[in-house]
Amino acid sequence: MNAQPDTPSELPAQQQPTQPGLTEPMTPTPDHGEDSWVGHDRLAGRRALITGGDSGIGRAVALAFAREGADVAIVHLPEEQEDADETKRLVEETGRRIVTMALDLTTEQGCIDAVAKTVESLGGLDVLIPNAAHQKQRDGVEDLKVENIERVFRTNLISTMVLAREAVPHMSAGSSIISTTSIQASDPSPGLLDYAMTKAALVAFTQALAAELGPKNIRVNAVAPGPIWTPLIPATGFPDDKVENFGQETPLGRAGQPAELAGAYVYLASDEATYVSGAIIPVTGGRPF
Template sequence: MEMKIPPQHQDVQPGLESELDPQPKVIRYTYVGSGKLQGKVALITGGDSGIGRAVAVHFAREGADVAIAYTPREEGDAQRTRQLVEQEGQQCLLLPGDLRDASYCERLPGDTVRRFGKLNILVNNAGLQLAHERFEDITDEDLVNTFEINIYSFFRVTRASLNYLHEGDCIINTTSVTAYQGRADLPEYSATKGAIMSFTRALSSNLAEKKIRVNGVAPGPIWTPLNPASVDAEQVAQFGKDVPMKRPGQPSEVAPAYVYLASADASYVTGQTLHPNGGTIINA
């Protein structure tokens, strides 16, 4: 999994996977599906690229149809994700829009059900990451946009999804190692990821009686478009070298955690968070 990342930067959030060098690894050729999600339907926010794309493809290899939410700017990436899902023999519904828009969030689950007839798995995954070396440079606009996308959308999409989720279904939230460690240049991002961690724990208790499981995944440095769209080119070239494994992870190394949490293998797991982070010890 070793790779060399040359200096690179993308000027607009969210970044585009099509412009990354090298291209992230979506799924290992040795990964063999075994029908763990056969007949299931999943909705994935931020499903066009990065971890979201890898989750969509892994879910498809396990037998699930997938709907993905993404911004219209990422149409090319979304179309590529659809191709990859369809190559696995499954269907992929594209749902472009703005997760800062409450009405869009509330429509997503219903649109998924109208296409596929049901919804079994919700993956709240979309995220905005803005780096600020000086705390006082954070604008109200930065703050509002980060919270709207990173945590408000989780509440809104989840609330609407509960009209369709039933016993045995599940919700998986993408948090981050920064929820536990913080990061000096990502104060608002770290704060939202901490909120997602607490949201996951609280929601799991809230939905336990309904037998709907709620868990999280807290990735470390994973090679996705989020990174070159957030920091300068030289920082990107050093990405992931500060973890014990001395390298960034690939989306293909994270997505199987979502498969586990979405499947019957995790039937006795709720309120928990998995940590694919390259060896960083999290005592929380």
């Protein structure tokens, strides 16, 4: 891959009115590894389910997995169909299979269907990547609404637990679960109070489930992104200056690109990580986790 993507330290001010955000309106367009990721069959024959796989980190992981020889299933919301279609096109160009599913993971049935349809379509499940997330800028604790908190918790945390519950019975020795936590788990921002809480909980989830599933040789790990340029960012409701300066507080002085996350997931799913479980890999531009 390139030593460093062409990412400006300052980004243009931009807003998307609702979540989920979409890729097409973003400036600059995120780098998912379309022109840089070269596969080496590190995941040949594996079957992966990636939630939030239509854009951002999920798209980069789906593309990297496919180029490494895996078949993938992705979950997205109906309003993300255009992004999902582009991910499907990129994966199909590799010659691997892809299944796209428009499902609401805030419901238990949506999670059940995601795993069932993956197993039916791909013939099994070796890697679960619960990556879908929701975050919104909060103006203060006094303005928190229960329905908004519940959406964040159901998307980021409860769906991860239900997906794992459904997936583990289909997994054999050597399989893995890789969740997406965040720098917010260790360095939370007040405006992302509920989001940060879910990401901290995912650290505990990773460590506890790794201990439970270790005897079955099913590994459980997590990746902790720092500030990554995905559709989530312009759709969070950040002030313009926060978007413009996004990522500048890192030692590397810029936001990361989704492609720069993919390698961590590939490593954790591969045979190179057979003795890695209960680990959190920070990809944060130098911010300590």
